[in-house]
Amino acid sequence: MEEYLALIPAAGMGSRAQQNMAKQFQKIGAKCLIEYSIEPFLRDEKCQKICVVLQEEDEIWDSLAISKSEKIITCDGGTSRMESVHLGLKCLLETEDKNELIAIHDAARPCLIEAELNLLLSKAEEEIKNEGDGAFLAYQPVESVNVVTNGTVKESLERNKIWLSSTPQVFRMIDVYSSIESAIAEEKIFSDEVSSVSNYLKGQIHAVPCSKSNFKVTRKEDFEVATKILKEIGRL
Numbered sequence: 239m240e241e242y243l244a245l246i247p248a249a250g251m252g253s254r255a256q257q258n259m260a261k262q263f264q265k266i267g268a269k270c271l272i273e274y275s276i277e278p279f280l281r282d283e284k285c286q287k288i289c290v291v292l293q294e295e296d297e298i299w300d301s302l303a304i305s306k307s308e309k310i311i312t313c314d315g316g317t318s319r320m321e322s323v324h325l326g327l328k329c330l331l332e333t334e335d336k337n338e339l340i341a342i343h344d345a346a347r348p349c350l351i352e353a354e355l356n357l358l359l360s361k362a363e364e365e366i367k368n369e370g371d372g373a374f375l376a377y378q379p380v381e382s383v384n385v386v387t388n389g390t391v392k393e394s395l396e397r398n399k400i401w402l403s404s405t406p407q408v409f410r411m412i413d414v415y416s417s418i419e420s421a422i423a424e425e426k427i428f429s430d431e432v433s434s435v436s437n438y439l440k441g442q443i444h445a446v447p448c449s450k451s452n453f454k455v456t457r458k459e460d461f462e463v464a465t466k467i468l469k470e471i472g473r474l
Contacts, residue, residue: 240284240339240363241284241285241286241338242284242285242286242338242339242340242341242359242362242408243285243286243287243288243289243330243334243338243339243340243341243411244279244285244287244288244289244340244341244342244343244406245288245289245291245323245326245327245330245340245341245342245343246272246275246276246279246288246289246290246291246342246343246344246345247291247315247319247322247323247326247342247344247345248260248262248272248290248291248292248299248315248322248345249291249292249293249314249315249316249322250262250315250319250322250345259298260293260298261346261455261456262275262345262346263298263299264461266348266461266464266465266468266474267465267468267474270298270302271345271346271348271455271464272290272299272302272304272345272346272348273302273304274348274349274468274473275343275344275345275346275347275348275350276288276290276304276310276345277473278350278352278355279341279343280304280307280309280310281352282352282355284359285309285341286309287309287310287311287330287334288307288309288310288311289310289311289312289313289326289329289330290310290311290312290345291312291313291314291315291322291323291325291326292312292313292314292315293314293315294314299312311329313325313326313328313329318427319429319430320418320421320427320428320429320434321422323342323414323418323431324415324418324419324422327340327411327414327415327418328415330411331411331412331415334411335411336410336411336412336415337410337411337412338410338411339359339362339363339366339408339409339410339411340408340409340410340411340414341355341358341359341362341406341407341408342405342406342407342408342409342414342431343405343406343407344405344454346454346455346456347404347405347452347453347454347455348455348464348468349451349452349453349464349467349468349471349473350406350452351448351449351451351452351471354375354446354448354449354452355406357446358373358374358375358406358408358446358448359408361373361444361446362408365442365444366408366409366410368441368442369410369413369439369440369441370409370413370435370436370438370439370440370441370442370443371409371410371413371441371442371443372407372408372409372413372431372432372435372441372442372443372444373407373408373443373444373445373446374403374404374405374406374407374408374431374432374443374444374445374446375404375405375406375407375446375447375448375452376401376402376403376404376445376446376447376448377401377402377404377447377448377449377450377452378397378398378400378401378402378447379397379400379402380397381397382394382397383395383397383400401445403430403432404448404452404453404454405430405452407430407431407432409431409435413435413439413441414431414434414435416438416439417431417434417435417437417438417439418434420438421434421437421438451467451470451471
């Protein structure tokens with residue numbers, strides 16, 4: 239499997255978690271959320287460098303042992319996830335090949351299973367050959383899915399055609415960067431890289447199945463769920 243880079247946007251405040259500090263620095267056991275999210279990439283010998291995008295002069299990050307890793311570089315982020323990813327890519331492109339694969343992973347997804355990461359990277363290596371190609375972890379809902387407007391159902395969707403985006407999302411660096419550059423020029427905002435790349439480039443983006451345990455910690459009660467999962471998978 240070929241080498242790759244990782245990017246972790248971690249400049250957000252996560253206000254929905256109702257905590258006194260950014261949720262990625264809240265502790266589960268002895269470690270912060272972000273430490274669990276980064277660990278699979280630190281352990282993976284194929285991952286050559288990890289760019290963590292932070293708020294300017296983040297003292298909490300500087301206090302973590304993980305911040306001293308030679309594999310990790312940091313840069314300042316922006317006011318949105320898309321802007322932070324853009325700045326992280328810009329930082330990496332100063333020293334790295336624009337055609338390298340980049341795995342972009344949410345700082346608030348601490349329960350990534352390494353076997354699923356490896357499956358994703360194998361799929362990416364196999365399928366990312368042309369401009370705009372990509373691969374991302376995703377899972378399908380078990381619930382019915384409805385489109386609701388003003389509180390009433392307007393359309394019921396076929397759930398077997400619905401994939402809920404997770405991370406990492408893997409592309410060639412130049413493809414993500416160019417698509418976000420286009421979005422910025424048009425004053426558009428996308429919530430993830432699949433959305434931005436698919437909007438501007440015509441490659442094939444493959445959904446790679448993962449477990450629902452790779453969820454994004456968003457609200458206060460999610461910390462309890464993440465704690466349980468981390469114990470179940472032997473990381474806590």
